[in-house]
Structure formats: C-alpha cells, structure tokens
Amino acid sequence: MTGYLTKLMRDLEAPVEVRRFGSGWFAGFFALLFAVSGFAMVVALRFPAVLTTPELQIVRDWPGFRAAIHALLLTSHALALLSLLLRPRKVLGMSALMIGLGAALLGGAKVQGADTQGWGLFFGLDFFIVNLLASGFMFAPLERFAPHRREQRLFRQEWREDLFYFLVSSMFVQVLAFLTLAPSQIVNANTSNWEAFRAAVASLPWVVQFLIVLVASDFLQYWYHRLFHQVPFLWGFHAIHHSARSMDWLAGSRMHLVEVILLRAVTSLPLFTLGFSASVMQAYLGFIYVWSSLLHANVGGNFNQLGAWVATPRFHHWHHGLEREAFDVNFAIHFPWIDRLFGTYHLPKDRWPENYGIPEDVPHGYGGQFLYPWRRTGKKTDEV
Numbered sequence: 001m002t003g004y005l006t007k008l009m010r011d012l013e014a015p016v017e018v019r020r021f022g023s024g025w026f027a028g029f030f031a032l033l034f035a036v037s038g039f040a041m042v043v044a045l046r047f048p049a050v051l052t053t054p055e056l057q058i059v060r061d062w063p064g065f066r067a068a069i070h071a072l073l074l075t076s077h078a079l080a081l082l083s084l085l086l087r088p089r090k091v092l093g094m095s096a097l098m099i100g101l102g103a104a105l106l107g108g109a110k111v112q113g114a115d116t117q118g119w120g121l122f123f124g125l126d127f128f129i130v131n132l133l134a135s136g137f138m139f140a141p142l143e144r145f146a147p148h149r150r151e152q153r154l155f156r157q158e159w160r161e162d163l164f165y166f167l168v169s170s171m172f173v174q175v176l177a178f179l180t181l182a183p184s185q186i187v188n189a190n191t192s193n194w195e196a197f198r199a200a201v202a203s204l205p206w207v208v209q210f211l212i213v214l215v216a217s218d219f220l221q222y223w224y225h226r227l228f229h230q231v232p233f234l235w236g237f238h239a240i241h242h243s244a245r246s247m248d249w250l251a252g253s254r255m256h257l258v259e260v261i262l263l264r265a266v267t268s269l270p271l272f273t274l275g276f277s278a279s280v281m282q283a284y285l286g287f288i289y290v291w292s293s294l295l296h297a298n299v300g301g302n303f304n305q306l307g308a309w310v311a312t313p314r315f316h317h318w319h320h321g322l323e324r325e326a327f328d329v330n331f332a333i334h335f336p337w338i339d340r341l342f343g344t345y346h347l348p349k350d351r352w353p354e355n356y357g358i359p360e361d362v363p364h365g366y367g368g369q370f371l372y373p374w375r376r377t378g379k380k381t382d383e384v
C-alpha cells in the first residue's frame with residue numbers, strides 16, 4: 001500500500017518533461033481530482049450527519065447536485081481511460097478508476113443517506129472539497145500565467161503537508177467557528193447597554209462597515225502577529241507558519257491549530273461585538289480566506305506604488321524571507337501603511353527575497369509540528 005502511494009506521489013510530482021501536454025499527465029491528474037471529489041461527495045451524501053456542513057445543505061438539496069456528481073464521475077472515468085491510453089505509467093489513471101469505482105459501489109450519485117443521526121459533531125468534508133476546488137481553480141491558473149517563480153511546480157516540496165493543513169482547517173471549520181464565536185455571544189449577552197452604539201454601527205452603509213472591519217482587524221492582527229514574533233514561547237507556534245520553504249496559495253494554510261484558533265478569536269471577537277451586520281462579518285471571513293491565499297501565492301508583479309498602500313504577494317513574501325533584512329517586517333496583511341506607521345515596513349523597489357523559511361529546524365510532518373512549540377521551549381530550558 002505504501003509502495004503504491006509512493007508510486008502515485010512520484011508520478012504526481014513527475015518532472016515537467018514527463019508531464020507535458022499529451023503525456024496523459026493532465027488527463028490523469030484531473031481524472032484523479034474529479035474521482036476524489038466525486039467519491040468524497042458520495043461519502044458525504046451517504047453519511048450526512050457525520051461528514052457534512054449544515055450551511056451547505058442548500059447545495060445538496062439542489063436537484064442539479066446529484067447530476068453534477070454523476071457528470072463529475074463520468075468525466076473522471078473518461079479522463080482516466082484517456083490517461084491510461086496515453087501514459088506509459090498507469091498509476092494515475094488506475095487510481096482514478098479505482099476511486100471512481102469505489103464511489104459507484106457506494107451508490108454513486110443516487111446514494112441514499114444512511115441513518116446516522118445525532119452524532120452532534122460534523123466534519124466539513126464537503127466544505128474541504130468545495131474550498132479546495134474553488135481555491136484551486138482560482139489560484140492554480142493565476143500561478144501558472146503570472147508566476148513569480150516560473151520553475152516552481154504545483155506539486156512542489158512539502159505540498160502534502162500543506163494540503164493536510166488545508167484539510168484540517170476546512171474540516172474543523174465548524175469547531176473553529178464555534179470556538180471563536182462562543183465568546184463573542186457571551187460578550188453580546190452581557191453588554192446590553194451598548195445597544196445604541198451597535199445600532200449606530202449597523203446603520204452605516206455596508207461598504208463603510210466592511211472597510212472599518214478591514215482596518216480594525218488589521219490593526220489587531222498587526223499587534224497579535226508582532227507579539228507572536230517577539231515572545232519566544234508564542235514564536236514556537238508561529239514558526240510553523242514560517243517554516244514553509246516555498247510560497248504558493250497552499251502555503252498560507254500551514255499554521256499551528258492553536259494559533260489559528262487564537263488568531264480568529266482575537267481579530268474577530270471585538271468586531272462581532274460592536275454591531276457590524278452579520279453579512280459584513282460573513283463577507284469578511286470569506287474574504288480573508290481568499291486574501292491570505294493570494295498573499296502567499298506564487299504570483300509575480302512588483303507593484304512598487306500600490307504595494308505601499310495595499311498588501312500584495314511581494315509585500316507578504318518579504319515577511320517570509322529567509323535573509324536578515326526580512327526578519328520582523330511587514331506584519332500587516334491588508335494595509336502596509338500600518339507597518340510604516342509602526343516602523344516595520346520593508347519593500348525594496350523591484351526586489352523579492354531570495355529564499356523563504358527560518359534559520360531553525362522545524363520538524364517535518366503535522367504531528368511533530370503540532371508538538372514543536374512545547375518541545376522547543378523544553379530544549380531551551382535544558383540548554384540553559
């Protein structure tokens with residue numbers, strides 16, 4: 001099994017020469033992508049109480065949804081056959097076929113939900129798929145047509161780790177939302193004397209509310225972020241995010257779970273309690289997801305003027321630079337002028353950092369990285 005997976009990974013990461021157009025690689029890749037997505041959707045329909053996100057119920061009830069899954073699985077099947085025809089290595093096409101077969105055995109697009117009510121906790125498997133497809137279709141072409149590093153590939157070093165981070169944060173979207181929203185509900189319930197203020201905020205035009213949320217959250221995020229760079233114990237968590245040696249849209253997902261929860265709580269708690277419309281906050285949460293993928297994306301363009309006011313990929317790439325001049329700069333994620341205000345701005349004209357990462361050894365793999373903040377401080381005390 002492990003040998004088979006290694007073979008599959010090796011073919012996914014094959015050098016550009018053996019995955020050019022016509023080699024069957026693209027057919028195999030999309031066959032596999034569609035098969036895995038179709039399989040996951042069938043599984044999500046089969047076990048609705050366990051694996052699905054209630055907010056996406058409306059999508060699942062749409063009559064075209066099952067037809068779309070059917071079309072997805074059929075396309076996957078056709079592409080898999082094409083890949084098997086074209087490609088000397090059969091591992092991509094065969095894997096897609098087997099996974100598609102698995103989806104068909106489970107009932108395919110006609111699958112009926114098994115009775116598993118009352119689990120209480122759901123994992124957003126469907127959210128992960130929707131999220132991955134949407135982000136992938138948005139950023140993969142962008143990185144291909146306007147890259148900063150042309151030679152960097154989609155399946156670059158450590159992509160599996162980052163995909164796992166993406167999976168974890170998507171799967172636990174419900175749990176994370178609860179952990180960050182519960183405190184704000186308590187605050188709201190106990191501060192009824194702020195009602196007039198909240199009403200005034202809610203009466204502002206939508207766009208104005210959205211802009212205030214962007215500026216306010218970036219100020220909070222700036223100091224939160226700076227603190228995580230300066231306090232050694234907190235740095236242990238944030239070091240995971242900085243351990244990425246390649247930058248692309250997936251790399252931004254690499255973040256310690258504790259930091260994700262705290263970050264969301266700290267930046268959204270005040271905003272959830274000040275009376276902003278629910279739709280503004282929802283739009284902001286969606287926006288931040290896409291925005292942070294864009295900032296990490298392997299997307300070129302120097303934007304020397306614009307970059308002084310609005311964060312660009314180059315601005316945030318400097319935050320991830322391995323060289324000395326890139327240490328502790330560019331903490332803002334929306335507005336570089338916040339960094340200028342507090343003296344941490346660094347955006348040399350037309351230049352990009354040479355390398356990404358940090359000069360300390362962060363372990364590979366999710367488990368080791370999860371324990372890293374505690375092990376790291378433990379090591380330090382031993383040395384002292």
Ligand SMILES: [Zn+2]
Nearest residue numbers: 225229238319
């Ligand atoms: Zn940082």
Ligand SMILES: [Zn+2]
Nearest residue numbers: 241252296316
């Ligand atoms: Zn980052």
